[in-house]
Amino acid sequence: MKYFFFFFICSISGVSFGQTSLAQYEKYPVFEECKTVTVDLLEDCFKDTLHQFIYENFKVPEKVFTENYKGNVNVLFEVTKEGRFKVLYIDAIYSELKEEAKRVFESLPEVEPATFNGSPAYVQFSFPITIPLVAPGESIVHSTAGLTENEREALADEFDAIVNLPYTNEEYRSNINIPLSHHNYSLFDPALNKVGLNNHTAQKPYIYSEVNKYYDFEAAEKELLKNKTSWFGRKFWNEHLVTVKGKDYWLTFDAGVDLQAGKDIDAAIDTYNNTRLVYTQGGIGKHLNFFGVIYESQGRFADYFNRYAESILPAGGNPAIIPGHGIAKRFRSDSYDYPVATGHISYTPSKFFNLQLGHGKTFIGDGYRSLLFSDNASPYPFLKMNTTFWKLKYTNTWMSLRDVRPEATVDRAYRTKYMATHYLSYNITKRLNLGFFESVIWQSDNDRGFDVNYLNPIIFYRAIEFSTGSRSGNALMGISGKYKINDRVNIYGQLIIDEFSTSDVFGGAGSYKNKTGYQLGLKYYDAFGLKNLYLQTEYNRVRPYTYSHNSIVLNYGHNNQSMAHTLGANFSEFIAIARYQKGRIYGDLKLISAKRGFEFNTEEDASFYGGDIYGTENDRVSENGNELAQGNTTDFFHAELQAGYVINPATNLKIYGSFIYRNFEPKINTETVFENQTSWVNFGIRTDLFNWYYDF
Numbered sequence: 001m002k003y004f005f006f007f008f009i010c011s012i013s014g015v016s017f018g019q020t021s022l023a024q025y026e027k028y029p030v031f032e033e034c035k036t037v038t039v040d041l042l043e044d045c046f047k048d049t050l051h052q053f054i055y056e057n058f059k060v061p062e063k064v065f066t067e068n069y070k071g072n073v074n075v076l077f078e079v080t081k082e083g084r085f086k087v088l089y090i091d092a093i094y095s096e097l098k099e100e101a102k103r104v105f106e107s108l109p110e111v112e113p114a115t116f117n118g119s120p121a122y123v124q125f126s127f128p129i130t131i132p133l134v135a136p137g138e139s140i141v142h143s144t145a146g147l148t149e150n151e152r153e154a155l156a157d158e159f160d161a162i163v164n165l166p167y168t169n170e171e172y173r174s175n176i177n178i179p180l181s182h183h184n185y186s187l188f189d190p191a192l193n194k195v196g197l198n199n200h201t202a203q204k205p206y207i208y209s210e211v212n213k214y215y216d217f218e219a220a221e222k223e224l225l226k227n228k229t230s231w232f233g234r235k236f237w238n239e240h241l242v243t244v245k246g247k248d249y250w251l252t253f254d255a256g257v258d259l260q261a262g263k264d265i266d267a268a269i270d271t272y273n274n275t276r277l278v279y280t281q282g283g284i285g286k287h288l289n290f291f292g293v294i295y296e297s298q299g300r301f302a303d304y305f306n307r308y309a310e311s312i313l314p315a316g317g318n319p320a321i322i323p324g325h326g327i328a329k330r331f332r333s334d335s336y337d338y339p340v341a342t343g344h345i346s347y348t349p350s351k352f353f354n355l356q357l358g359h360g361k362t363f364i365g366d367g368y369r370s371l372l373f374s375d376n377a378s379p380y381p382f383l384k385m386n387t388t389f390w391k392l393k394y395t396n397t398w399m400s401l402r403d404v405r406p407e408a409t410v411d412r413a414y415r416t417k418y419m420a421t422h423y424l425s426y427n428i429t430k431r432l433n434l435g436f437f438e439s440v441i442w443q444s445d446n447d448r449g450f451d452v453n454y455l456n457p458i459i460f461y462r463a464i465e466f467s468t469g470s471r472s473g474n475a476l477m478g479i480s481g482k483y484k485i486n487d488r489v490n491i492y493g494q495l496i497i498d499e500f501s502t503s504d505v506f507g508g509a510g511s512y513k514n515k516t517g518y519q520l521g522l523k524y525y526d527a528f529g530l531k532n533l534y535l536q537t538e539y540n541r542v543r544p545y546t547y548s549h550n551s552i553v554l555n556y557g558h559n560n561q562s563m564a565h566t567l568g569a570n571f572s573e574f575i576a577i578a579r580y581q582k583g584r585i586y587g588d589l590k591l592i593s594a595k596r597g598f599e600f601n602t603e604e605d606a607s608f609y610g611g612d613i614y615g616t617e618n619d620r621v622s623e624n625g626n627e628l629a630q631g632n633t634t635d636f637f638h639a640e641l642q643a644g645y646v647i648n649p650a651t652n653l654k655i656y657g658s659f660i661y662r663n664f665e666p667k668i669n670t671e672t673v674f675e676n677q678t679s680w681v682n683f684g685i686r687t688d689l690f691n692w693y694y695d696f
Contacts, residue, residue: 027114029113029114030046031109033045058100058104072092073092073129074126075089076247077127079114079122081122085105085106087101087105089163089165117213162246163246172208173209174281174283174346176207177205178207178208180204181691182579185206187532190526192215193523194214197214197430199214200425202366202435202482221650236647240651252281254687256651257275259685259686260272260299260682260683261683262681266303266676266678266679267302272299273298273301277689278293287347287349288345289346289348290344290345292341295340299322300336303676308323315406315408315412319336321561326338326378327404351388355386359380359382360380362397363375367492367536369540369566370519371495371542372439372496376561376562376564377559380401381400382398383397385397396420398419400417400418401418405560407552417554418443418444419441419558421437422457423435424436437476439478440476441473441556442454442554478496479494481493481494489522489523489524492523493520494519496542499513509624512622517542517565520539532581534577535578536577537574537576539573540575542569543628544569544610544628544630545620547564548615548616555613567594570596570597572594575591575592584647586645586654592636597629597632598612600668600673601670601673602670609621609631609632610630632667634665636665637661637662639660639662640694644656652688657682657683658680659680659682660680662680663677
């Protein structure tokens with residue numbers, strides 16, 4: 001019978017009352033009878049008052065008495081932002097019970113709505129009405145002898161009793177990571193950076209429930225909804241393809257694409273990308289959420305992109321690594337096949353802790369680039385723990401990385417290395433935030449494997465590095481900061497230190513051990529009074545040899561890609577970005593000018609100048625006198641314009657056109673570094689779940 005489906009929400013000692021939404025709120029709805037009650041007692045008062053009202057007003061139908069029915073009427077309802085009770089679903093064996101429950105809930109008086117952050121918020125609850133009725137405070141007597149014969153026979157309808165409740169955008173109140181997308185993040189970045197908020201914006205990806213407190217995802221989505229009534233119209237323009245929701249679980253399932261067609265005009269190459277993907281997300285109970293996506297892709301890109309992908313090819317015969325994605329095998333004669341899978345499980349036992357296990361990426365910082373930890377490289381397995389309380393947010397991440405170069409392989413297997421980081425964000429004032437970063441990479445020497453020393457989330461990793469052997473790991477430290485000038489303007493920055501020799505860092509002799517970098521940036525929201533115009537400028541400067549190491553594998557890289565800045569090291573870079581969206585139409589403009597230093601890699605000069613993070617310091621060109629952009633100094637300019645239309649805001653499906661102009665002028669042309677220009681026109685339709693980086 002249907003009420004068996006709700007067995008676990010009923011207790012033998014009293015009426016069960018469940019909150020079914022994952023929404024978090026500060027204050028329960030308030031009945032008139034509860035207005036004099038203190039905040040900490042509002043929950044009990046709300047439940048008791050509701051129970052009393054139902055007991056006094058519910059009229060059990062005669063048919064139920066006649067057939068001597070005992071069980072529950074389970075009501076899923078919502079208290080709206082206006083304080084009204086709205087019935088979402090009723091589960092009962094008799095239609096008469098359903099009608100009576102609906103009548104009683106519709107007769108409830110309006111109440112003061114629940115609030116979050118001082119603003120009205122809607123919240124959902126489930127309430128089991130016990131039949132026969134039980135007065136508040138009385139126990140509900142159930143037989144402990146097990147199910148009766150009639151009840152066992154009724155279990156034949158157990159499958160039919162499973163119902164699909166209306167999906168109400170549970171993802172926005174869940175603890176799932178928001179997919180990393182620079183444009184999508186810019187939409188709610190202004191809401192997160194108002195003066196006086198006690199949030200933390202450097203640790204990315206964000207969790208939906210964290211952002212939903214400050215930015216109303218549902219309201220933003222409703223503004224974009226099209227008036228479609230057919231199933232196809234709703235699914236194509238407004239909704240997830242498949243939604244499943246029960247009392248204490250939900251999931252969505254979608255198919256997506258990343259289809260591109262274009263041309264590298266200068267190299268006369270027809271470019272394309274053909275990605276098909278499926279992804280799902282959901283929640284089980286109040287504390288567990290999940291997200292997963294599988295990509296199957298083939299593509300051919302602009303000439304400079306293809307050459308770079310092939311320059312970082314792995315050992316073993318595969319022709320390339322697609323930047324930000326992974327190892328590719330040959331497809332046809334001039335293209336690549338590169339499958340990728342990412343996802344995570346998110347467990348939130350309390351409002352203070354969130355644990356994640358997955359395969360994906362992390363980003364630390366408030367800028368477009370990060371000098372500490374970025375989403376530039378391919379996905380990797382990770383375990384993450386977020387701890388948030390008072391004015392602090394503390395993030396620990398443990399990762400398994402790979403070095404896939406021929407010189408690092410062992411018995412034809414890629415070399416595994418491990419990385420552990422922690423980042424402590426502290427809101428010093430309502431305007432000023434500082435973050436403290438530390439990271440260490442170690443390899444599996446002497447069957448060391450994953451060293452449990454690094455599981456300690458508090459101890460300094462640098463101390464662990466020395467306790468396990470001074471050359472057993474590579475540690476980095478950094479600081480980030482942000483200052484909110486007002487609600488529309490903030491400045492941010494980072495400092496990375498990869499060598500802990502103060503005499504070399506501050507000595508002014510240009511030591512190769514002066515392995516530092518810094519970032520300065522500014523954001524301007526609703527620029528010049530134009531709503532939704534987002535402007536950003538950023539300057540990055542990283543000295544030679546930063547992120548590299550004198551061992552084979554202890555560099556700051558994974559799958560032949562940097563774990564920090566896309567350009568590696570030995571460069572200075574200026575970035576200007578403009579983003580705008582009105583309704584479903586959006587546009588992005590990005591300009592980058594940089595001075596970069598490459599190795600010559602010729603028979604005449606095979607020295608390491610500090611640009612390639614996979615170079616070894618043993619081959620350095622000089623002990624002292626090292627300067628920024630030394631080696632084969634190259635002027636680099638990148639301009640990228642994209643405009644598009646959001647087809648479906650629920651799935652981030654977009655259609656767009658883009659144009660990239662790239663100019664690359666080294667001091668000396670070599671086999672691998674030579675002057676070239678690119679004009680790349682591209683059109684596509686994509687499900688926007690990750691960042692593509694073409695600006696290298």
